[in-house]
Amino acid sequence: MPFSKIIGSGSALPSNIVSNDVLSQQLAAKGIETSDEWIVSRTGIKQRYIAADDVKTSDLAFEAAQKAIADSGIDAAEIDLIILATSTPDYIFPSTACLVQSKLGIAGAAAFDVQAVCSGFVYALTTADSYIRAGNAKCALVIGAETFSRIIDWNDRGTCVLFGDGAGAFVLKASDEPGILATQLNADGSLHTILHTAGGVQHGQVVGDPFLRMDGQAVFKTAVTSLEASALSVCAKAGIAPETIDWFVPHQANVRIINSLGRKLGLDEDRIVVTVDKHANTSAASVPLAFDAARKDGRIQAGQKVLLQGVGGGFTWGSVLVQI
Template sequence: MTLYSKIAGTGSYLPPKRVTNNDLAAQLAAKGIETSDEWIVSRSGISVRHYAEPAVQASDLAVEASKRALEMAGLAPNEVDLIIVATSTPDHFGGFPSTACVVQRKLGIDNGCAAVDVQAVCSGFVYAVSVADSFIKSGAHKNALVIGAEVFSRILNFEDRTTCVLFGDGAGAIVLKASDEPGILATKLHADGSHGDILCVPGNVSGGAVEGSAFLYMDGQAVFKLAVSVLEKVANEALRAADMTTSQIDWLIPHQANIRIMQGTAKKLGLPVEKMVVTVDQHGNTSAASIPLALDAAVRDGRVKPGHNVMMEGVGGGFTWGAVLARM
């Protein structure tokens, strides 16, 4: 029997603190920095983002999203035999113990299952799904919990209005189960380290102190230009790998970074915007969490139904990009 992996449950979580564009404009005005709801919406499509409280970590958001995904899948935590967390804002400086191991502990999973973090920034969830899919198809694992979780508010420079207005915190999760029915139809992953400087946190640690900047830096124009180009190409690669055409896509769920990038990608693929799931207006760019957040919203409101073909794709610092074509 051919083994496949199939999405059996989705879940998401946004921290309660909701920050509107007007809230943020007032906060920045106190520092002498001018912005407005109109300025932010016109450039990004973002109206609201959520920020985690200081004591809340990426793992806390991940646990809440995971509980909801497990409930939908009808799976008990100890039935999970693989945990992969995509995050650029891990609980611990240096990245260990991994956020995946922290999630394992907080979920009460004591079966000794594998747990690991994946770092591909905004493409992280796509990378994590591809890894989990490969493990399941190999027969090594049966029930994978795949999570994207971020607290990007921790690395934002609130004196730089070009970046601090764009990002938010949140988590999304899926349960991938071994199945005899096709689920993940194709995945394609890429990276080009020569573009690493256009989206990065350029600081590093030496002697217990940060050298350079610990804030996110982004060359918005360079990212925009590259993102639209690679997203179209990688989506078509995934379609060719699955022997499918664009007309067979029921829903496009791109990384929720910027509405103009998303609309540009849909246009290049020849897809009507009505087939694109958009949640960026309600949570901003949540990096690795954005795709599973959008997927869960569309599953729970009934847009994404069993049997639908869903194209998920993202780009992120590194520069990384990838796509997952899934049949729900």
């Protein structure tokens, strides 16, 4: 079996940066009290990027895809698989992956969306790896893209300070050299109520609650326990010790979760990529955004082993161990 090798990455962020101070002022106008100190102390978040009303999830995904393709040095026509992870698609259907395919000006490649919320990119990456290793694809474009600001209740202080918009993308190619070494995906649907958006469309009307709702304490406890077990499992599959990982790129939800996981895995803070302070929680986009930032600034280099992790609504979680 061939390996699936990451040969390019790219990212995209909206132009509108909203600092904690600005957000605090906006919320104060609604009678909701918060502050930069309150947000940073609980989450590590200092700012987030919010998409303008005319910017769609597919627009951010397309920009990230273009940058990843350029970074890889391939012709877009070589792509024979597109998997896009999102919980905020442009339409009910067609898939946002098909819309990105159209914007790229290519046709024929399989294209579909994956919906696993904040674990979405890890799920999509694992799926693309399986296609390549089975010989069903040779070159895959994997994207995580979100406009989560559209499903946030801006009157709910407990969630509205946490999220932002953005997109990240990888290009994977079949290779004889080691690439993705092992993957681990899990879910527990009985926990769906601790993080969900329960709205839907029926007969042309929105039914149910269209906003994101979260039990923060339950998510924290479940995330730390699940991700520790997942990391140990994926390392065991690859035959390596967790402490030998060069870089840990976790889902960027909360710096407390990230630091807790790092300690449990025996990883120093200087081997953990943290972008939650700049991006906030961008759901399926958070892992590729963080990876691309660390790769482009020279921290992540060829030959290194990197652990990618996601955790989110469903309840879903998973890990991908990759050699760059």
